[in-house]
Amino acid sequence: MPRFLAVAPWAIAGAFVLLLTPARAADDPVVATVDGASIHLSEVERIHSQLPEQYRAYPLQMLFPDLLDMVVDRRLAAAAARKQGLASDPEVKSTLARVEEDVLQRALLTRHIEKTLTDDALKARYEKMVADMPASELVHARHILVESEAEAKRAIEDLKKGADFAKLAEERSTGPSKSKGGDLGFFGKDEMVPEFADAAFKLKPGETTQQPVQTQFGWHVIKVEERKAAEAPSFEDSREELKAEMSRDIGISFVKDLRDKSKVERFNMDGTPMQPAKPEAPATPETPAKK
Numbered sequence: 001m002p003r004f005l006a007v008a009p010w011a012i013a014g015a016f017v018l019l020l021t022p023a024r025a026a027d028d029p030v031v032a033t034v035d036g037a038s039i040h041l042s043e044v045e046r047i048h049s050q051l052p053e054q055y056r057a058y059p060l061q062m063l064f065p066d067l068l069d070m071v072v073d074r075r076l077a078a079a080a081a082r083k084q085g086l087a088s089d090p091e092v093k094s095t096l097a098r099v100e101e102d103v104l105q106r107a108l109l110t111r112h113i114e115k116t117l118t119d120d121a122l123k124a125r126y127e128k129m130v131a132d133m134p135a136s137e138l139v140h141a142r143h144i145l146v147e148s149e150a151e152a153k154r155a156i157e158d159l160k161k162g163a164d165f166a167k168l169a170e171e172r173s174t175g176p177s178k179s180k181g182g183d184l185g186f187f188g189k190d191e192m193v194p195e196f197a198d199a200a201f202k203l204k205p206g207e208t209t210q211q212p213v214q215t216q217f218g219w220h221v222i223k224v225e226e227r228k229a230a231e232a233p234s235f236e237d238s239r240e241e242l243k244a245e246m247s248r249d250i251g252i253s254f255v256k257d258l259r260d261k262s263k264v265e266r267f268n269m270d271g272t273p274m275q276p277a278k279p280e281a282p283a284t285p286e287t288p289a290k291k
Contacts, residue, residue: 032068034075043071109251116250117243123235125242130232136189140226141200142182144168145175145218152212152219159208165223174218182223188230193217200224 032039044067048060055063086092142165144155155168166181173182189197199213203224213220266274 032072034072035079037075039068039071039075044068047071109254112254113247113250117246122239122242122246125246126235126238129238129242133232136230137201138186138188138228138230139200139203139224140186140228141184141203142166142169142223142225143175143177143184143196144173144182144221145178146172146221147174147218149212149214149219152221155221156208156210156212159221165208186226186228196220196222 028040028042030038031041031044044064045060047067047070048056048063051063060067081087081092087096144152144165146152146155151172155172158168159165166183169178169182172178175182177184189201191197192200193215195213195215199209199220200222203209203222205224205226208223209221213222268274
């Protein structure tokens, strides 16, 4: 494996300035010193966790020497910059102030979300999601897929004469499910191409399409075995998605509350006062709402 430091060490290292990590306990050993200042394992772990995906796939032990070099180089460069007085440079000070604001914002939101996003809150959100889910159905179907309408019509005629659907699918279907007698298992309406789904969901258990169904894959003869109500995903399966949604909503609400409690003045690009948007007049028969 090539040394990935050769890719862009300063660009990669600089991307981690804004990252937040919780404080480490006593299990955070010193892994290097730079002019007497300690570098802890957590600094190396932090960089490893934020590497591009192709590098995160490598274990920390494999990348450790390169990552440690990155931390050491960053320390050395920062120390050299301070000696040259760059910390007092107006542009550098402005950048540091922006970085500080970003870090403080992330810390504030992270702690507020962690405090607000409890298991009880997640479960309440899950229960509401389940209650709001529209009723949906699944069908268990088989199909025979052939290349021409004529072949599909012959299969339908043979089924009318008493041929076994599963056996006919094994003999004639060109689809990957032929080895299972055309069995597709249970599926929802949005899991199949529209033409196939529309035809399947019109059938009752035991019924077969009386006309061939054409899709981009060919011509189908469909038989529905069962129908059942779709079950809601479990709480555990939904946890991460719900957590992400709630984190976003909590953060937006928190920032909005900060705005509402503060005096904020906005100006145009030329510095003139920005006029607040006028509320839209309610719709009437003479003045319908804008679309």
